[in-house]
Amino acid sequence: MTAKLHLDRAHLQGLYRGMLRIRRFEARCVELYQAQAIRGFLHLYDGEEGVAVGVMAALQPQDAVVATYREHGQALARGVPMDRLLAEMLGKVEGSCRGRGGSMHIFDGARRFYGGNAIVGGGLPLAAGLALADARLRPGAVTACFFGEGAVTEGAFHETMNLASIWRLPLLLVCENNLYAMGMPVAEAEAQPSIHRKAEAYRVAAASVDGMDPVEVESAARHAVECVRSGHGPFLLECRTYRFRAHSMFDAQSYRSREEIAQWRERDPLERLRRWMQDNHQITADQFQAIADEVEQELAAALAFAEAGTLEPVEELERFVLMDHVPQEQPQGNAP
Amino acid sequence: MSAAGRISYREACRQAIRQALLDDPRAFLMGEDVARYGGCYAVSKGLLAEFGPARIVDTPLAENGFVGAGIGAALGGLRPIVEVMTCNFSLLALDQIMNNAATIPHMSGGQFAVPLVIRMATGAGRQLAAQHSHSLEGWYAHIPGLKVLAPATVEDARFMLPAAMADPNPVLLFEHIELYAAEDEIRAGLERVDIEQARVRRAGRDLTLATYGGSLPRCLAAAEALAAEGIEAEVVDLRVLRPLDHRTVAASVARTRRCVIVDEGWRSGSLSAELAARLAEDCFYELDAPVRRVCGREVPMPYPAHLEQAALPGADRILAAARGLFARS
Ligand SMILES: Cc1ncc(C[n+]2csc(CCOP(=O)(O)OP(=O)(O)O)c2C)c(N)n1
Numbered sequence: 185m186t187a188k189l190h191l192d193r194a195h196l197q198g199l200y201r202g203m204l205r206i207r208r209f210e211a212r213c214v215e216l217y218q219a220q221a222i223r224g225f226l227h228l229y230d231g232e233e234g235v236a237v238g239v240m241a242a243l244q245p246q247d248a249v250v251a252t253y254r255e256h257g258q259a260l261a262r263g264v265p266m267d268r269l270l271a272e273m274l275g276k277v278e279g280s281c282r283g284r285g286g287s288m289h290i291f292d293g294a295r296r297f298y299g300g301n302a303i304v305g306g307g308l309p310l311a312a313g314l315a316l317a318d319a320r321l322r323p324g325a326v327t328a329c330f331f332g333e334g335a336v337t338e339g340a341f342h343e344t345m346n347l348a349s350i351w352r353l354p355l356l357l358v359c360e361n362n363l364y365a366m367g368m369p370v371a372e373a374e375a376q377p378s379i380h381r382k383a384e385a386y387r388v389a390a391a392s393v394d395g396m397d398p399v400e401v402e403s404a405a406r407h408a409v410e411c412v413r414s415g416h417g418p419f420l421l422e423c424r425t426y427r428f429r430a431h432s433m434f435d436a437q438s439y440r441s442r443e444e445i446a447q448w449r450e451r452d453p454l455e456r457l458r459r460w461m462q463d464n465h466q467i468t469a470d471q472f473q474a475i476a477d478e479v480e481q482e483l484a485a486a487l488a489f490a491e492a493g494t495l496e497p498v499e500e501l502e503r504f505v506l507m508d509h510v511p512q513e514q515p516q517g518n519a520p
Numbered sequence: 521m522s523a524a525g526r527i528s529y530r531e532a533c534r535q536a537i538r539q540a541l542l543d544d545p546r547a548f549l550m551g552e553d554v555a556r557y558g559g560c561y562a563v564s565k566g567l568l569a570e571f572g573p574a575r576i577v578d579t580p581l582a583e584n585g586f587v588g589a590g591i592g593a594a595l596g597g598l599r600p601i602v603e604v605m606t607c608n609f610s611l612l613a614l615d616q617i618m619n620n621a622a623t624i625p626h627m628s629g630g631q632f633a634v635p636l637v638i639r640m641a642t643g644a645g646r647q648l649a650a651q652h653s654h655s656l657e658g659w660y661a662h663i664p665g666l667k668v669l670a671p672a673t674v675e676d677a678r679f680m681l682p683a684a685m686a687d688p689n690p691v692l693l694f695e696h697i698e699l700y701a702a703e704d705e706i707r708a709g710l711e712r713v714d715i716e717q718a719r720v721r722r723a724g725r726d727l728t729l730a731t732y733g734g735s736l737p738r739c740l741a742a743a744e745a746l747a748a749e750g751i752e753a754e755v756v757d758l759r760v761l762r763p764l765d766h767r768t769v770a771a772s773v774a775r776t777r778r779c780v781i782v783d784e785g786w787r788s789g790s791l792s793a794e795l796a797a798r799l800a801e802d803c804f805y806e807l808d809a810p811v812r813r814v815c816g817r818e819v820p821m822p823y824p825a826h827l828e829q830a831a832l833p834g835a836d837r838i839l840a841a842a843r844g845l846f847a848r849s
Contacts, residue, residue, distance in 0.1 A: 248596070282629030291628035298595060298632070303619045309585045310620055313592020313600075320574075321546075321597050340615075343585025350580070504630035505664045506763075507688040514595065514632050 191399065193466050199241065199398045200461065201475050203233035203454050206257040208479050209266060212487065213256070213273065213287075217433055222273050224286050225302075229257035231396070231428040234453035235360050236261040238401025239328060239421075242409045248296040248314045248327040250307040253288035254360075254427075255300050258330055264292045266482055267489035276493030283496055284504075293513030304365075305338030307331060308357075312344045315353035315418075326412045328356040334365025336382065337373055345386040345418070352417035356408055357388075359422045360395065366431045367439035380422040388418050395425030396451040428452075529677045530700040533563045533639075536681035537601060541571055544599050547685065550577040550590060551603030560605050561641055561700050587613035587638065591621045591690070594636040599685060604640040607656040607694065621690040622665030633688040637681065642670075643696040643734045643784055647828055650820035655784040657694040657733070658791035661761040667691040668762040669715055672736035674704035676759060679713040687715065694761075696734030715760055718768035724754035727842055728772040730795060731782040732758035735833055739782050742838040753842065761791060766798040773799060777808040778845045782833050787815035809845040814838050 206229055216222045229236070236257035243249070243262075251258040259269055264280055272279025273287050280292050281300075289300040298314060301307040311329035318325040335341050336359065348355045359379045363370050370377045383390035389411055393404040401423055408419040426448040430437055437445075461467040527535070540547045549564060555578040558565030568576045579586040583604060590602040604610045610617065621634045644653035661668045667689050671677040677695065684691035721736065722743050729739040736757050743753040756772050758765065773779045779799060783792040792813045799811050817831040 280629070281627060281631065284629050285627045289627045291624070291631050293628070293631040298592075299624065299628070301620070303615060306588075306615060306619055309588020309616055310592040310595070312585065313589035313594070314596040315592075316589055317593045317596025317598045340584055340588070343582035344588075346580060347582060347585050347589060504626045504628075506667070507625050507630065507633040510633040510635055510688045511631055514597070 196399075196457070196461055196466050197471065197475065199237050199402070200454070200457050201479065202237040202240075202261055203398060203457070204475060204479050205266065205482070206233045206236065206260050207454060208483055209260060209270070210256060212483055216273070222287065224288070225253065226287050226433045227254040227431065228429045229254055229427070231448065231452065232360055232362060232425045233257055234398035234401055235358070235395045235423045235425055236330075238398040239330075239358055239405045241402045242405035243326065243328060246296070246322060246325045248298060248311075248318065248325065250298045250311040250314065250327065250329040251290070251300055252304075252307060252331055252335075253300070253302040254332070255290055255330070256287070259290045259292070259297060259300075262292070262297050263295050264290060264297055267486040270486045270490040271493045274490045274493060275495065276490060277496045278489065278493040293511060305331065305335040305340035308335065308340045308344040311355060312347050312353055315348065315355040316351065319354055324413055326354045326356055326409055328358055330358045330360060332365060333359055333361040333363070333370050333379055334368065334373070336379055345383070345388055345420070348418035349386045349388050352415070354412050354415075355418040356405070356412050357418060357420045359420065360425055361422055362425045362427045364427075364431070364439065366435070369439070380420055383420040388420050389416065390420040390422065392422040392424060395423030396453045396456065398453055398457060426451075526703055526705050527674060527678075528700065529674050529695075529702045530561065530563055532674045532678035532706070533681070533695060533700075534565070534567070536678050537564065538567065538570070540601060540681055540685045541567070541575055543682070544685065546597065547599040547601065548575045548577060549601045549603065550579055550586060552579055552581060552605055554578060554603050559603065561697065563700070564603070583609050583612035584616055588616035588620065590636055590638070591616055591634055594634045594690075595624070595632055600636055601681075601685070602636065602638045604638060606652055606697075607640045607642045608651055608654055610638070610640055610656070617660070617666070617690070617692075618663055622663050625689070626665060634690045635688045636690045637684045637693060638690070639693045639695060641697050642694040643698060644821050644828055644832060645698040645734070647823055647825055649823040653821035653828070655733075655816060657692070657761055658783070658785040660692050661764065661791050663762070665690070666762060667715065668694070668760070670694045670696075670733040670759060670761055672696070672699065672733050672757050672759065674702065675706055675710065676713060678706060679710065680715055682712055683715040691715070694733060698734045702737070716765065718756050718758045718760065718765040720754060720768070720772060721757045722753070722755040724752035724776065726751045726776055726778065727753045727845060728756055728769065728776045728779040729753050729782060729838070729842070730756045730758060730769045730772075730779060732761060733784070735782045735784050738833065738835055739838060742835045742842065745835065745839055746842055751842065751846065764791075764794065764798075766795060766802070769795065770799060770802045773803045774806050777806055779807070780812045780814060780838065780841045780845065782814045782838055784816045784833060786818050787813060788818060790815060812841045812845060814841050
C-alpha cells in the first residue's frame with residue numbers, strides 16, 4: 185500500500201463500500217440479464233473496481249468524466265444514483281437517459297458524466313474538447329477519460345494524445361489495461377505493450393499502477409490530477425488490471441485459461457483491501473456486515489425503483505433528435 | 521454589422537465568422553491551416569491577426585481528433601466553428617460526427633446538446649480528381665441529429681452561419697468550392713436568414729428545377745436558356761438539406777406540374793432520390809410528367825477537364841432533361 189494518502193478508517197471503508205456497490209450491482213445485473221430484463225450487450229467490471237473507485241476519489245464535482253461501454257463502475261463511483269442507473273438498464277423513462285442509452289450509454293449531466301461510449305476510442309477526442317472548454321471556462325477543472333488498452337491501437341488515442349500535449353490540456357487519460365481487447369492479447373496487439381511508455385513520444389507525463397489496489401490507484405490518481413490541475417498538461421495513468429468475467433455476456437473465453445483467471449482472482453481488489461483492513465484493525469466484522477447490508481438495501485431499493493419504472497411512450501420516440509435549446513445542466517459557459 | 525454592397529461568397533463567409541466571434545466570446549474557429557495560412561480557400565485570412573491564436577486555432581492533421589474535440593468543447597460550453605478542408609477529409613471524422621455529435625443528445629435522453637458548427641468545402645470543378653472533388657452532403661443529410669446546410673448565394677454564405685451558431689444542434693455547412701469567387705449584392709439591413717426553408721430563386725410556371733449549392737447557378741443559367749425557348753422554369757434552392765424542406769418544392773410542383781432535380785452528388789441512394797420519392801408520395805396526381813433527375817455521373821471524379829465536366833450535372837444535361845418533359849405534349 186502506498187502512503188501519502190490520508191488513510192483514515194472512514195476513507196478506506198468508503199473505498200471498500202464503493203467497490204462492493206459495483207460488484208453487487210453487476211452481480212444483480214447478471215441475474216436480470218438471465219431473466220431477460222436487461223438485454224443487449226452487458227459488459228461487466230468484475231476485477232476492475234479498484235480503478236474506478238480509486239480514480240473517482242481523486243476527482244472533484246467540477247471535473248468531467250468520459251467513460252466507455254464498460255462504465256457501470258465509473259458511473260456508480262462518480263455518483264450516478266444506482267436506481268437511475270438500473271432503471272436505464274431496464275430501458276425505463278426514469279433511467280439516467282430515459283432508457284434510450286442502456287448499459288453502454290450512461291450519461292449524467294448533473295455529475296458531468298459524458299458517457300458511456302460504445303465506439304472503442306470514441307470518447308478520447310471528446311474528452312480533449314471538454315478539457316479545452318474547461319481550460320477556458322472553468323480553470324482548475326480536469327477531464328478524466330477512461331478507455332481500455334484496446335483503444336490505444338486506434339488513431340483516436342494518438343490524435344488525442346498529440347492534441348492534448350500541444351495544447352497542454354487539463355486531461356487525465358486513464359487506461360484500464362486488462363490485458364485483452366475482447367480476445368486480443370495486449371502483447372499481440374501492441375508494438376509497445378507497456379502502455380504508459382507511449383506517453384513519452386507525445387511528451388505526456390505518465391505512470392503505471394497496480395489497478396487491483398484501489399489505494400495505489402487513488403494515490404497515483406491524486407498525484408496525476410494534481411499535475412493536471414496545476415497546469416502541467418495531460419497525464420496518462422495506466423492501471424494494470426484484469427476482468428474476471430467474460431468480455432460481455434456472449435464470450436466462451438477461448439483466448440485465456442482458467443488457471444490464468446484463477447491466478448488473477450487471488451488479487452481481487454475487494455478481498456485484498458478487506459484482508460488488509462482486517463489485519464490492520466481498520467474495520468470490525470460487524471462493520472463489514474453493516475456495509476454489506478447497506479449495499480444490499482440500496483440495491484433492493486434501486487431494483488424496486490427500476491422495476492416500478494415506466495416505458496417511454498412511443499410518441500416520444502423522435503424527441504431529442506434535434507434539440508430546441510441547450511439544456512440547463514450542460515454548462516452554458518461564461519465569457520472567458 | 522451588415523454592410524450592404526457587393527461582396528464575394530468567400531468574403532461573406534469571412535464576415536460571417538468574424539461576426540460570430542465578435543458576438544459570442546465563447547465562439548472560436550478551429551481547423552487545419554485556418555490561422556497562419558488563412559484557410560486553404562482563404563476564407564479565414566486576416567482573422568488570426570484580429571482575434572489571436574486562442575480564437576483562431578490551427579490544428580494538426582487529425583480530423584477525427586479535432587472534430588471530436590470540437591464536439592467535446594461544445595458539450596463543455598464553448599461554441600466552436602470547426603473547419604474541415606474539404607468534405608472528402610471529413611470521412612476521417614465521420615465517427616465523431618455520426619457516433620457522437622448526432623447521437624449524444626438523443627442517447628442521453630436530452631441531457632446534452634451539441635451546439636457546434638462544422639464548415640467544409642464540397643464539390644468539383646477544379647480538376648482536383650477523385651479524392652478532392654466529391655459532394656458528400658447528401659450522405660450527411662441521411663443522418664438524424666444533424667442539420668445540413670448548403671449556402672448557394674452570397675447572402676446565405678453571409679447569414680446562414682449566425683443562424684447555425686444560434687442553433688443548439690450540430691450544424692454542417694457545405695460551401696461549394698466553385699462559389700467562393702462568386703460576387704453578389706447583399707441587401708441593406710439584412711441581419712439573418714432562416715435555416716428551415718427552401719427558397720424560390722426564380723419564379724416560373726412551366727417547370728420546377730429543384731437544386732442546391734454549386735448547381736444553383738447552373739440551374740439559373742438553364743432557366744434563362746429555357747425562357748428563350750418559351751419554357752418558364754421555377755428554380756427552387758433547397759438550401760437546407762436536413763431537415764429537408766420538400767414542402768416548398770411540392771408547392772412549386774403543384775404550380776408547375778413538372779420537376780427536374782439537379783444534384784452534383786451521385787444518383788443512387790442520394791438526396792435527389794429522397795426528394796423524388798417524396799414528390800412521388802406527395803404530388804403524384806399533380807404531376808404531368810415523371811420527375812427527372814440530373815446528377816453527378818456515377819464515377820469517382822476524373823482529373824481531365826472534359827471528363828470532369830461530363831461527370832457534372834451541366835447545363836446541357838439540365839436542358840435536355842427539362843425539354844424531355846415537354847416532348848410528349
Ligand atoms: C471502433 C470499434 N471497433 C470494434 C468494436 C468492438 N469491440 C467492442 S469492445 C472491444 C474490445 C475493446 O477492448 P479494450 O479497449 O481493451 O476495453 P475492454 O473491453 O478490455 O474494457 C471491441 C473490439 C467497437 N465497439 N468499436
